[in-house]
Amino acid sequence: MTSASAADPLTLYGVAFASRVLLGTSRYPSLASLSDSIEAARPGMVTVALRRQMQADTAEAGFFDLLKRHAVPLLPNTAGCQTVDEAVTTAHMAREVFETEWIKLELIGDDYTLQPDPIGLVEAAARLVKDGFKVLPYCTEDLVVGRRLVDVGCEALMPWGAPIGTGKGIVNPYGLRVLRERLPDVPLIVDAGLGVPSHACQAMEWGFDGVLLNTAVSQATDPAAMARAFAMGVEAGRAAYRAGPMDERDSAQASTPVVGMPFWHQDPG
Structure with missing residues (x-):
């Protein structure tokens, strides 16, 4: 934890985390690459897809040992679920396997865009909250769904920010900024669609509380170097937000004061 993150931690459900970066663990070239990326990003949490990791054709020996070795808090998710019952059942399985009440709730409503199902998402979240889970729902920038x-x-x-794995960055800046403005007291973590550190930095400058990354890091030529770059981008964006950026203007305004300026250049008034 840096001195900056220690003084300004990410707090979710009353729990403080060491970093505002959350890191996914899928599609890395190797376990060594994943390990190096975790070391480089030093994330507050790492996500684990229970259904995908448990499949024999994708499971890799030593995966869970690696996560234990890094001692980073785990955030299981319900990736791949398309019904409310499926998501709720997967969450309960994840709680038993990983011994945690944290869950990233994913409920996909469209196979092409992988857009969350807004109606089912609210129902599944309500059930899981009632069952004692600390639910982090993956949603769109829709304000009404967010309120529900x-x-x-x-x-x-x-x-x-954009559909999963696209790397497009934030495709609806207006919608995300409205969500931030209208839910000022709710921690908001931009998840999915970011491609380069400047995307994450921009979101943090707008007052978002963190970012979750996977494809942008795992599919980079050098995943560890990209993880480190994202961590620096997130820290820079947060620092800029806290510093209070200047207001944007439509016209030029001289940065040099008029003191010492020749009188014929000064405003006669």
Whole structure:
């Protein structure tokens, strides 16, 4: 934890985390690459897809030992679920396997865009909150859906920047900024669609509380170097937000004061 993150931690459900970066663990070239990326990013949490990791054709020996060795808090997710019952059942399985009440709730409504199902998401979140889970729902930037998720007990939201794995960055800046403005007291973590550190830095400058990364790091030519770059981008964006950026203007305004300026250049008034 840096001195900056220690003084300004990411707090979710009353728990403080060491970093505002959350890191996914899928599609890395190797376990060594994943390990190096975790070391480089020093994330507050790492996500684990229970269904995908448990499949014999994708499981890799030593994966869970690696996660234990890094001692980073785990955030299981319900990736691949398409019904409410499926998501709820997977979450309960994850709680038993990983011994944690944290869950990143994913409920996909469209196979092409992988867009979350807003109606089912709210229902699944309500059930899981009632069952004692600390739910982090993966959603879009839709403000009304965000409010409904908060109403059923979600204390943080994970809106997408763009569809999963696209690397497009933030495709609806207006929608995300409105979400931030209208839910000022709710932790918001931008999840999915970021491609380069400047995307993450921009979101943090707008006042978002963190980012979750996977494809942007795992599919980079040098995943560890990209993980480190994202961590620096997130820290820079957060620092800029806290510093209070100047207001944007439509016209030029001289940065040099008029003191010492020749009188014929000064405003006669």
